[in-house]
Amino acid sequence: MENELTIGALxxxxxxxxxxxxxxxxxxxxHSSRSPGGQRRYGxxxxxxxxxxxxxxxxxxxxxxxxxxxxxxxxxxxxxxxDWERLSSSWRPRLDHQIAMLExxxxxxxxxxxxxxxxxxxxxxxxxxxxxxxxxxxxxxxLDDD
Amino acid sequence: MENELTIGALxxxxxxxxxxxxxxxxxxxxHSSRSPGGQRRYGxxxxxxxxxxxxxxxxxxxxxxxxxxxxxxxxxxxxxxxDWERLSSSWRPRLDHQIAMLExxxxxxxxxxxxxxxxxxxxxxxxxxxxxxxxxxxxxxxLDDD
DNA sequence: GTACAAATTAAAGTTCACTTGAAGTCAAGG
DNA sequence: CCTTGACTTCAAGTGAACTTTAATTTGTAC
Numbered sequence: 001m002e003n004e005l006t007i008g009a010l011x012x013x014x015x016x017x018x019x020x021x022x023x024x025x026x027x028x029x030x031h032s033s034r035s036p037g038g039q040r041r042y043g044x045x046x047x048x049x050x051x052x053x054x055x056x057x058x059x060x061x062x063x064x065x066x067x068x069x070x071x072x073x074x075x076x077x078x079x080x081x082x083d084w085e086r087l088s089s090s091w092r093p094r095l096d097h098q099i100a101m102l103e104x105x106x107x108x109x110x111x112x113x114x115x116x117x118x119x120x121x122x123x124x125x126x127x128x129x130x131x132x133x134x135x136x137x138x139x140x141x142x143l144d145d146d
Numbered sequence: 147m148e149n150e151l152t153i154g155a156l157x158x159x160x161x162x163x164x165x166x167x168x169x170x171x172x173x174x175x176x177h178s179s180r181s182p183g184g185q186r187r188y189g190x191x192x193x194x195x196x197x198x199x200x201x202x203x204x205x206x207x208x209x210x211x212x213x214x215x216x217x218x219x220x221x222x223x224x225x226x227x228x229d230w231e232r233l234s235s236s237w238r239p240r241l242d243h244q245i246a247m248l249e250x251x252x253x254x255x256x257x258x259x260x261x262x263x264x265x266x267x268x269x270x271x272x273x274x275x276x277x278x279x280x281x282x283x284x285x286x287x288x289l290d291d292d
Numbered sequence: 293g294t295a296c297a298a299a300t301t302a303a304a305g306t307t308c309a310c311t312t313g314a315a316g317t318c319a320a321g322g
Numbered sequence: 323c324c325t326t327g328a329c330t331t332c333a334a335g336t337g338a339a340c341t342t343t344a345a346t347t348t349g350t351a352c
Contacts, residue, residue: 007296007351018299025338039299039350047325058251063339088255095252099245105204106241109234152329165311173309183318185329209309284332 004033004041013048021050028067029053045078054083059091060098150179150187161198167196174213191224198230205237206208249254 011018025040030049032040049070056066068088073079073119157164170176171186174193178186195216202212215233219225 006299008274017341020339022300023340035299035348037299039348055251055255057339091255092252095248095255099252101250102245102248103240105201106238109201109237109241152328163311167308168331169310180330181318183329185318203309 003044003046003112006047007032007040010042010046010050013047014054016054018112020077024053024063027063029063029070048079048084052087055088056091058096149190151190151192153186153188156188156192156196159193159234160200162196162200170196170199170209175195175209175216194225194230198233202235202237205240 007011007018007021010016010021014021016024021030022040025032029052030042030046032042032046035041052070053063053066056069057063060123061069069090073083151159152162153167156167160167162170166174168186171178176188176192176199177190178192181187197201198216198253199209199212203209207215215236218233219229
């Protein structure tokens with residue numbers, strides 16, 4: 001079967017840049033075999049793997065977390081729908097949580113706009129104790145509250 | 147009035163690290179006067195300004211966008227509640243949009259978990275054309291879809 | 293058989309939002 | 323006066339997720 005995809009084909013099918021795909025490979029998120037000349041060739045299941053990575057990113061996972069998740073897939077066989085379902089179903093609570101958080105922010109903001117306050121002394125919106133402590137340097141995802 | 151705050155005091159009241167406050171100053175987000183010895187002193191309205199920055203970040207704005215927003219405040223007088231309300235009320239649509247996006251993701255994901263698919267060929271979840279084109283390098287905020 | 297697009301590598305660069313470190317100065321209590 | 327903790331500046335470092343560059347090789351279509 002000449003079912004194998006070049007990096008360009010995989011890129012087009014997934015919407016992920018070739019440079020990103022190579023980066024994913026160095027990060028251990030996807031794997032490739034090589035053509036006689038040394039170019040990458042991907043099996044069709046890599047489409048699903050890349051898809052998983054991108055959806056997981058939308059959910060807010062870091063590549064590190066995604067790698068961990070992917071590591072729990074079986075290595076001896078192509079993952080089944082059930083395998084993927086098991087991984088992605090763990091996102092539900094996370095999504096629910098993120099949604100709830102944004103709604104809370106929106107509604108409090110509405111109240112604060114109504115009362116005209118936006119200050120630490122009067123407004124619960126910004127109580128530092130309400131928010132997660134920051135950990136480590138670098139940018140933090142806006143919705144991340146652990 | 148000895149109403150002026152040191153950087154340490156402002157840091158404690160806002161929960162923002164002194165290094166971050168200095169950084170905000172170099173970025174033009176806040177301003178300070180100086181003590182005779184050259185240390186920073188902040189007026190009490192800076193509390194509100196810092197608060198605004200943090201809430202705006204939660205909403206998903208970059209510091210660049212926040213600076214632009216702050217630039218529309220009057221320079222000749224201390225901003226009133228109405229001034230702050232005008233700025234923050236523009237977040238409503240953005241928040242609504244973000245919430246809607248997450249809900250869409252959650253519900254589609256639910257459907258895809260149900261049908262067992264998670265693949266480009268069958269699942270609308272990942273249609274690249276559905277998603278915003280990426281622009282520029284660097285990390286992107288998970289919910290940012292412009 | 294040759295042109296030309298698409299692939300290869302390694303190393304360095306980018307963005308954002310800060311933090312850390314070094315080497316020193318200021319402010320307040322005793 | 324002296325100590326101690328809070329403050330100062332400037333430059334460089336951090337982490338995530340890639341992209342860019344450069345110099346070279348491979349694959350394919352005519």
